[in-house]
Amino acid sequence: MFSRFGSAFKNSARSFSTSAKAEISSNTKRVINGAVGVAGLTAAFVLYEDSQTAKAMTAAEHGLHAPEYDWPHKGMFDSYDHASIRRGFQVYREVCSACHSLDRIAWRNLVGVSHTNAEAKAMAEEYEYDDEPDDQGNPRKRPGKLTDYIPGPYANEEAARAANGGALPPDLSLVVKARHGGCDYIFALLTGYPDDPPAGVVLAPGSNYNPYFPGGSIAMARTLFDDIVEYEDGTPASSSQMAKDVVTFLDWCSEPELDDRKKLGAKAIIILTSLYLMAVWTKKFKWAPIKHRKIVFNPPKPPKKN
Amino acid sequence: MSFYHTVFNTVFKRNSVFLTTIFAGAFVFQAVFDEGVNKWWEARNKGKLWKDVKLTIPGAGEEEDDE
Amino acid sequence: MVNYISKPAYKAVAHFGQITPTAFKGYFTSLIFWGTATVFGLATFTEAWPLFQKNVYSKIPVLGKHWQKEVDPQDLPI
Numbered sequence: 001m002f003s004r005f006g007s008a009f010k011n012s013a014r015s016f017s018t019s020a021k022a023e024i025s026s027n028t029k030r031v032i033n034g035a036v037g038v039a040g041l042t043a044a045f046v047l048y049e050d051s052q053t054a055k056a057m058t059a060a061e062h063g064l065h066a067p068e069y070d071w072p073h074k075g076m077f078d079s080y081d082h083a084s085i086r087r088g089f090q091v092y093r094e095v096c097s098a099c100h101s102l103d104r105i106a107w108r109n110l111v112g113v114s115h116t117n118a119e120a121k122a123m124a125e126e127y128e129y130d131d132e133p134d135d136q137g138n139p140r141k142r143p144g145k146l147t148d149y150i151p152g153p154y155a156n157e158e159a160a161r162a163a164n165g166g167a168l169p170p171d172l173s174l175v176v177k178a179r180h181g182g183c184d185y186i187f188a189l190l191t192g193y194p195d196d197p198p199a200g201v202v203l204a205p206g207s208n209y210n211p212y213f214p215g216g217s218i219a220m221a222r223t224l225f226d227d228i229v230e231y232e233d234g235t236p237a238s239s240s241q242m243a244k245d246v247v248t249f250l251d252w253c254s255e256p257e258l259d260d261r262k263k264l265g266a267k268a269i270i271i272l273t274s275l276y277l278m279a280v281w282t283k284k285f286k287w288a289p290i291k292h293r294k295i296v297f298n299p300p301k302p303p304k305k306n
Numbered sequence: 307m308s309f310y311h312t313v314f315n316t317v318f319k320r321n322s323v324f325l326t327t328i329f330a331g332a333f334v335f336q337a338v339f340d341e342g343v344n345k346w347w348e349a350r351n352k353g354k355l356w357k358d359v360k361l362t363i364p365g366a367g368e369e370e371d372d373e
Numbered sequence: 374m375v376n377y378i379s380k381p382a383y384k385a386v387a388h389f390g391q392i393t394p395t396a397f398k399g400y401f402t403s404l405i406f407w408g409t410a411t412v413f414g415l416a417t418f419t420e421a422w423p424l425f426q427k428n429v430y431s432k433i434p435v436l437g438k439h440w441q442k443e444v445d446p447q448d449l450p451i
Contacts, residue, residue: 117447146451266346337440
């Protein structure tokens with residue numbers, strides 16, 4: 001059978017090359033027509049079946065896109081607003097830290113960024129950390145030091161889940177990097193809780209409606225209300241102000257090198273741009289005589305005819 | 307034309323002077339450039355940097371700024 | 374009798390190794406220039422070295438403040 005296919009193919013090939021009359025047996029023709037028909041019908045059926053279900057998520061399932069905000073550190077050469085980082089840490093400490101940990105930030109990281117050495121030390125000493133055991137092997141405690149990490153609210157993940165109805169409050173150290181939309185998304189989420197969910201939305205017990213959260217149903221309730229924090233610098237603690245400050249603080253947590261990076265970037269851009277321009281100039285300088293030369297061919301004069 | 311002669315005679319004529327110019331230029335340039343960009347950065351982000359914020363913290367800075 | 378001179382009267386020029394005063398005078402200017410070049414070359418490559426920053430570069434008259442690092446102890450996490 002295959003040999004017959006082969007010969008049919010050979011014949012057709014020859015027919016192209018020599019434009020001779022094709023000699024395909026009627027049986028071969030029938031087999032080919034049948035195969036084409038079966039393949040076409042199968043493809044049509046598969047496509048039809050696939051079209052019966054839509055896989056795309058709705059806008060609600062994706063979550064609303066956060067608007068783009070003008071952060072003080074948004075521009076290419078803009079540093080963080082460190083006053084905002086300082087206020088944001090206060091918001092984290094007084095509000096967020098009830099449920100969210102900040103595992104990757106140590107007290108020493110705050111020194112020279114948002115707090116002085118003395119302030120950070122005083123805050124660290126408010127917490128107890130495990131010390132070396134005494135001579136009898138009994139565990140001991142000591143006040144915190146600058147090198148200690150900021151303690152989380154729960155001992156472990158299971159405790160966190162148990163205290164929050166099964167939902168785990170994510171660690172906030174890198175949360176700005178870990179969410180699509182970064183700062184904009186977290187700000188929109190924190191300030192985007194409507195008073196009531198829209199009509200027709202059914203929420204599981206213990207969950208809240210937030211249009212910016214993918215799926216709309218989030219375990220965290222609205223936490224930032226006007227004046228739940230009193231800023232030491234007199235900034236009015238509106239909920240959007242607190243959200244801006246805490247998001248700035250969390251952005252610093254996930255990207256503490258931003259200030260240095262942008263400053264170094266500016267230097268690199270200046271140097272590399274100058275080097276590039278110098279390279280262009282040198283190239284032109286070296287190539288100018290070659291590019292501008294004129295090659296002239298003076299043919300020898302033909303001998304005069306007598 | 308005489309400018310190029312002056313430059314040639316003062317910088318390029320002796321290899322040792324040429325090399326000195328390169329190294330002295332590199333040494334001075336990096337310090338000046340670094341200082342310059344830092345100044346510009348601090349002027350551009352004035353009020354946002356920690357060194358400015360520190361002054362507004364009661365009891366932490368040398369003097370209390372009213373900003 | 375004729376006094377023959379059997380050999381020239383050699384006299385050693387004052388020298389240090391192979392270097393004589395005349396040769397040294399000839400090389401003197403060059404050596405000064407190359408010495409300066411070497412100093413600046415070393416300076417370029419030791420610029421980021423704290424030992425040199427503290428003891429040498431921070432004492433340069435105008436430029437020196439680039440290496441003078443005065444950090445408020447309150448800003449250091451120690």
